[in-house]
Amino acid sequence: MSRRNLSTIVSIILSALLLTGCWDQRLLKDLKLVFTVGFDLGESDEIVSHIAIRESEKLSIGGQPGQATVAVVEGRGITLRDTRLSLDRRIPGEFSPSKMRMYLMGEDLAKKDIYSILDILYRDPKAPLGAKLAIVQGNAEDIIHMKTIKETLLTEAITDLLVTAENNTFILNETIQSVCPVMFDPSADFSLPVIKEVETHDIEVIGMGLISDRAYTGVTLNAEQSTDLLLLANKKAKIAQLNMMVHPEEENPQNRYMTLSISKAKSHIKTTVDSPNDIKVTIDMKVTASIAEYPKNHLVDKQKVKSLEKKAAQHITAKSEEVIKIIQDANSDVLKIGQHIKVHHNKVWKDIKWREVYPTIEIVPNVTVEITGTGIIN
Numbered sequence: 001m002s003r004r005n006l007s008t009i010v011s012i013i014l015s016a017l018l019l020t021g022c023w024d025q026r027l028l029k030d031l032k033l034v035f036t037v038g039f040d041l042g043e044s045d046e047i048v049s050h051i052a053i054r055e056s057e058k059l060s061i062g063g064q065p066g067q068a069t070v071a072v073v074e075g076r077g078i079t080l081r082d083t084r085l086s087l088d089r090r091i092p093g094e095f096s097p098s099k100m101r102m103y104l105m106g107e108d109l110a111k112k113d114i115y116s117i118l119d120i121l122y123r124d125p126k127a128p129l130g131a132k133l134a135i136v137q138g139n140a141e142d143i144i145h146m147k148t149i150k151e152t153l154l155t156e157a158i159t160d161l162l163v164t165a166e167n168n169t170f171i172l173n174e175t176i177q178s179v180c181p182v183m184f185d186p187s188a189d190f191s192l193p194v195i196k197e198v199e200t201h202d203i204e205v206i207g208m209g210l211i212s213d214r215a216y217t218g219v220t221l222n223a224e225q226s227t228d229l230l231l232l233a234n235k236k237a238k239i240a241q242l243n244m245m246v247h248p249e250e251e252n253p254q255n256r257y258m259t260l261s262i263s264k265a266k267s268h269i270k271t272t273v274d275s276p277n278d279i280k281v282t283i284d285m286k287v288t289a290s291i292a293e294y295p296k297n298h299l300v301d302k303q304k305v306k307s308l309e310k311k312a313a314q315h316i317t318a319k320s321e322e323v324i325k326i327i328q329d330a331n332s333d334v335l336k337i338g339q340h341i342k343v344h345h346n347k348v349w350k351d352i353k354w355r356e357v358y359p360t361i362e363i364v365p366n367v368t369v370e371i372t373g374t375g376i377i378n
Contacts, residue, residue, distance in 0.1 A: 258294045
């Protein structure tokens with residue numbers, strides 16, 4: 001063996017001796033993984049946390065793995081960190097939020113400052129910022145105690161339900177990370193999905209809860225209103241459908257309606273600011289759609305299609321005006337109009353108190369509809 005090779009081997013051995021081991025290892029067998037947690041407002045402004053811990057039954061006869069079960073544990077405290085300490089005293093193992101997928105907030109607690117409640121989640125490096133955030137109509141505790149929904153474990157069931165609603169343009173995909181920058185932006189607000197228990201072991205996404213100045217307003221848009229708002233905000237997802245009355249004179253109730261399947265919805269916000277007391281906002285939206293359902297049929301005539309385009313535009317415009325009034329009354333700038341004024345009219349922005357001005361400004365939607373497919377079968 002040459003001297004050079006010997007020197008290399010000795011150097012490798014000495015270097016290996018200096019390497020440290022994994023000093024901060026966390027073994028899975030020592031952890032209690034939490035996938036879903038619910039927060040509620042308790043007595044004397046305390047926070048009540050309920051966590052769903054997934055357990056596995058012992059091996060069954062024949063060595064087959066046992067079924068997964070869910071255990072619910074409660075913790076109380078003034079802050080989330082305080083409830084975490086309470087939970088640590090009741091959990092046989094180390095509490096681990098690293099696999100958290102869902103945070104649920106009871107509506108009474110959501111009406112408080114949301115950031116002050118969630119502060120610990122932004123400081124804990126183990127807490128996943130991609131976990132979904134939603135509001136529960138009533139108490140989040142009731143949802144957590146369901147454990148399973150239609151024979152599906154709670155976390156998977158709620159996650160799948162929210163994803164389906166997102167794909168159908170009923171709600172936005174809001175996570176711990178996505179809402180954080182908006183909470184510190186005085187020129188914008190956000191919305192959160194709202195779910196409720198509709199019957200034993202079943203839940204429903206009822207719409208979008210409006211947030212104003214980091215607190216839930218108590219106002220929730222229903223599914224149709226949520227779709228209208230998301231179209232105005234350029235947030236159309238994979239699927240968006242609108243059902244509307246176009247023939248009120250028809251004797252057959254089914255023949256009065258038409259359902260549009262939206263393929264594109266492009267909106268543009270224009271702000272006109274003459275003074276702090278004279279602000280006008282125009283939202284121009286062009287909708288491209290096809291007819292998904294029209295029981296009356298007979299759409300061979302192009303004039304009839306043009307007539308339906310006009311009626312659809314009138315319908316969407318009217319519904320958009322209703323939604324705009326709701327969000328202004330709730331003082332929730334989910335369309336982020338304040339950001340447009342802040343960018344394009346910064347001098348005026350510095351002279352106004354947006355929370356006082358926003359509910360009073362004029363917001364006008366202008367909608368045009370183009371029907372590109374009629375689904376004619378003859």
